[in-house]
Amino acid sequence: MELKGKTVLVTGASSGIGLLVASKLHENGYQVIGTSRDPEKHQARLPFKLLPLDLNNDHSIASFGKQLFSQIKTLDVLINNAGFLVNGLAEETPIELGKQQFETNFWGTIKITNELLPYFRRQKHGKIITLGSLLGLVSLPNTSYYSASKHALEGYFKALRFELNQFNIKVVMVEPISFKTNIGESATVAKGKIADYDLLRQKVIAYTKSTFDKAPDPAPVIATLLQAVKEKNPTFGYPVGKGSSIVLLLQHFAYKLFEKSILKSINASK
Numbered sequence: 001m002e003l004k005g006k007t008v009l010v011t012g013a014s015s016g017i018g019l020l021v022a023s024k025l026h027e028n029g030y031q032v033i034g035t036s037r038d039p040e041k042h043q044a045r046l047p048f049k050l051l052p053l054d055l056n057n058d059h060s061i062a063s064f065g066k067q068l069f070s071q072i073k074t075l076d077v078l079i080n081n082a083g084f085l086v087n088g089l090a091e092e093t094p095i096e097l098g099k100q101q102f103e104t105n106f107w108g109t110i111k112i113t114n115e116l117l118p119y120f121r122r123q124k125h126g127k128i129i130t131l132g133s134l135l136g137l138v139s140l141p142n143t144s145y146y147s148a149s150k151h152a153l154e155g156y157f158k159a160l161r162f163e164l165n166q167f168n169i170k171v172v173m174v175e176p177i178s179f180k181t182n183i184g185e186s187a188t189v190a191k192g193k194i195a196d197y198d199l200l201r202q203k204v205i206a207y208t209k210s211t212f213d214k215a216p217d218p219a220p221v222i223a224t225l226l227q228a229v230k231e232k233n234p235t236f237g238y239p240v241g242k243g244s245s246i247v248l249l250l251q252h253f254a255y256k257l258f259e260k261s262i263l264k265s266i267n268a269s270k
Contacts, residue, residue, distance in 0.1 A: 007031045007072050008229060011053060011112060012082025014042040016181045017131060017218060021079065021225045022048055028226070033068065035082065055082055055108025065115045074123055077229050078116055080109045080130040083149075085183050087208065088190025089197055090144035097190060098145040105149035110156060121167050128164075129172040129228050130157055131221075134244050136175060138251045140262060142204045161236055172228045177241030178211050179218035206269035216242070 008025050012018040013034025023046075026032045032048040039050035051067060054060040068075070083105040086097055113128060120126040135143055136150030154173060161171035193201075224240045239248060251258050 006076035007033065007074060008077040008079060009033050009035070009068065009075055009116075010079045010081055011035045011055070011109075013048070013050065014039070014046070016081075016183060017221060017225075018079075018081040019046075020218060020222050021081070022046075024222050024226060025229065030229075031072070033072070035064075053082075053112070055104050055112060058111070061108075061111045061115050064112065065119060068116075069119060075116065075119060075126060077127045077129060078113065078120075079225065079229075080113065080128070082108065083131070085143075085187040086145045086190065087142050087187045088144075088192065089142060089194075089201060089204065092192030092194055092197060092201075093145060093190040094192060097188065098148075100188075101145040102149050102152070105146070106152045106156075109153060113160075117164075120164075120169050125168045127170045127172065127229070127234070128157075128160075129174060129225065129234075131225070132173045132175045134175050134177045134239060134241065134247065136173070137239070138247055138258075141200075141266065142208050158236065170234055171236065172234050172238065173236060174221065174224055174228060174238045174240060175244070176218070176221045176224075177239070177244045177247070178215040179221055179241065180212070180215040181218055184208075184212040184215075200266075203266050203269050207266045210269055 008030050010018050010022040010025070010032065013022040014036040018034065022032050022034045026048045034046070034048055034050045035053035036042055036050050037052070037054045039052050043050050051064070052060065053064055086093065086101040088097070109130060120128075130153060132153055133150045135147040136154045139147040157171050157173055164171060221240050224238050228234045228238060239245060247258070
């Protein structure tokens with residue numbers, strides 16, 4: 001069944017991937033509703049409607065379903081996009097900052113999904129697409145809590161897809177490798193400094209910067225999200241990006257080679 005013309009909700013739609021996919025869906029004739037913590041700040045420049053939603057505020061989440069369905073009759077697709085990035089070596093990242101990472105990326109995503117599930121179940125159809133990351137399948141230095149939050153989403157939605165099958169609700173994860181978006185520029189950086197890590201930290205920061213600088217345009221991510229929206233029976237996981245299949249293959253079947261490759265890249269960074 002072609003979903004063109006039906007309703008799609010995109011969380012975190014005022015910037016980055018959320019803005020790009022929401023705009024593309026609007027261009028393709030979908031009824032798009034986005035969310036933002038401060039919709040009035042962005043609404044004037046956007047062609048689709050923004051509703052207020054703060055994934056770190058339980059009251060905001062708990063009142064969202066009623067607000068949304070006072071304006072629409074049916075929600076065909078939820079795209080969980082909102083989130084942020086914490087950069088920092090594991091031991092140098094304060095636990096409180098790690099908790100903030102999980103509160104938004106994991107718990108915020110789960111809470112808004114659960115808020116909307118009763119509406120999906122009553123409809124007996126729908127699609128929940130979550131923007132994960134290849135770092136939800138593979139972990140790299142300097143991304144311990146971000147990777148952990150994305151791994152947690154993978155595990156949660158892998159279980160949920162079975163539970164929602166009886167209601168004709170499809171569950172999808174889109175898992176991009178590095179692409180050029182604002183997530184790196186807006187990342188929260190851990191300030192902890194442990195002398196033993198000084199050399200590694202310097203190399204990892206250079207490696208991370210080089211990775212973001214060389215990252216391609218996110219057009220393939222947008223195309224994959226649109227594909228997942230349109231497909232009647234989408235698969236669960238959609239890794240996106242050049243080399244993603246090789247990275248996953250090495251991680252699972254040739255870990256020593258994967259580890260050696262990553263360490264070589266980091267040590268070559270200046």
